Amino acid sequence: MFDLSEKKINDSQLKAQTLDPSSGGFVCFEGWVRDNNQGKDVHKLAYEAYPKLAIKEGNKIIAEAIEKYDIKKALCTHRVGLLEIGDMAVWVGVSAAHRDAAFKACRYILDEVKSRVPIWKNESWTDGESGWVEQES
Amino acid sequence: MFDLSEKKINDSQLKAQTLDPSSGGFVCFEGWVRDNNQGKDVHKLAYEAYPKLAIKEGNKIIAEAIEKYDIKKALCTHRVGLLEIGDMAVWVGVSAAHRDAAFKACRYILDEVKSRVPIWKNESWTDGESGWVEQES
C-alpha cells in the first residue's frame, strides 16, 4: 500500500505491517533530508503532492512490483508538507521469500515513485533563497 | 563493521549507528528465520561460526564494499547459536548519499557474507530430524 503522511513517518509501524512470517527476506529503503543537496546548504524542505493522483499512482506501482517480482508484501509512505533536516522523506519496505526479489522490488518501487508519483520538492537554502528542485538522475 | 551476536539482533541500535547526517539514503536487509525452508517445516535453527575467521572475513567484505561503492557507513551483524522461528538471522545496513550505491553495497555485503563468511546453518525440522543446510542459490 502507498500512502502520504503529513506527520513524521513511523517506520517501525510500517515495518511491522510489511513483515510476513513466511518471508525470510526484508529489504527497506529510507530517504532522509540531508543538510546539503547538489552543492547547496539546505535549511528546510517541503514536499507538495497531488494527493488523489499520488495515492492512485503509488498503489499502481506497488501492484506492478507484486506482479513483476515474487514478493509477499510491499509498503511505501511519502512525507508531505514541511520537513526539517534529519526527517525521513520516504520509506519503502518489501518482504519476500528470497533476497533477490526483495531487493529488486524495493528498488523498482523507489525508482518508479520518484519518477511517476506527482510529488514535488521545494528546498529552502541557508542563503535565504528557495526553489523547486529538479529530479536528480 | 561486521559482528557476530549470540543474543537477539538489536536492529534499532545498528540502524542508529549506520545513519549519517550527510547521507540521504539508507538501505537495509534483514534475514528472518522462516517456518519453512526448501519444502520442510522448520522447528528451530542453529548457526555455527568459526568466530575469529568470520569476523575477519566479514570486515574484509565491508571494506571491499566501501572501496567499490560510494557509501558512507555499512554494518552487518550475523546471529549465532540457537534461533527460534521469527528471530532475525542477519542484518545489513548501508548509508550513502545516493540510492544506487546504497542498494548495490547492501546487496554486495549480503551476497559475499552468505558465500564467504564461515557460518553454517543447522535446521531442526518438525519431523524430528535435523541437518546441515546447503547454501541456497
Place this chain on the structure above:
Amino acid sequence: MIKIQVLFFGKLKESWGTNKLEVETGSHNIEDLYLELLNKAANIPHKESIKVAINDEFVNWDTTINSGDTIAFLPPASGG
C-alpha cells in the same frame, strides 16, 4: 464555451502565479487549452516535461475536455 478548473503544481504555480484558475474556454482538448493559457504564463515551461491529468487521472494531451472537468498540469515529479 465550457467552464473548467485548472490546477498547477510545483514550479508551474510560479509560471502562472497561482495554483488554480477558473477558466471559460473554447478549447476542445488539453493541448489547445495549454496553448491558450500560455499567454497568462510569466515564463514558458518546457511542454515535453509536463504531464496532464483530468479529474485525478493521467491522460494524453489530445484528450477532449468537458464542462466541469478539473485539468491539472504537472511538472516532472521530484519526490523521494
Place this chain on the structure above:
Amino acid sequence: MIKIQVLFFGKLKESWGTNKLEVETGSHNIEDLYLELLNKAANIPHKESIKVAINDEFVNWDTTINSGDTIAFLPPASGG
C-alpha cells in the same frame, strides 16, 4: 613427525564424528594431511567444496603445515 590440531566445522564434524582432533603427522602440506585424515572419515566429503585455514587465516591446499598449527576444514558457508 609434527603435532597439530585439526578443526572440523558444519557437516564435516559429522564426517569425522568430532569437531577437533590432535594429530601427529608426517604430512607436509594441507592436501597431504587431508588425504591422510580421509581414512578416519565416516563419509568422504566433496573436497572441491572445502576451504582450508591455518591459524585463523584462509590458505591454499598446498600451504605447508608446521608444528603447533591449527588447521581448519570448512564446508561451504550457509549463513544469512
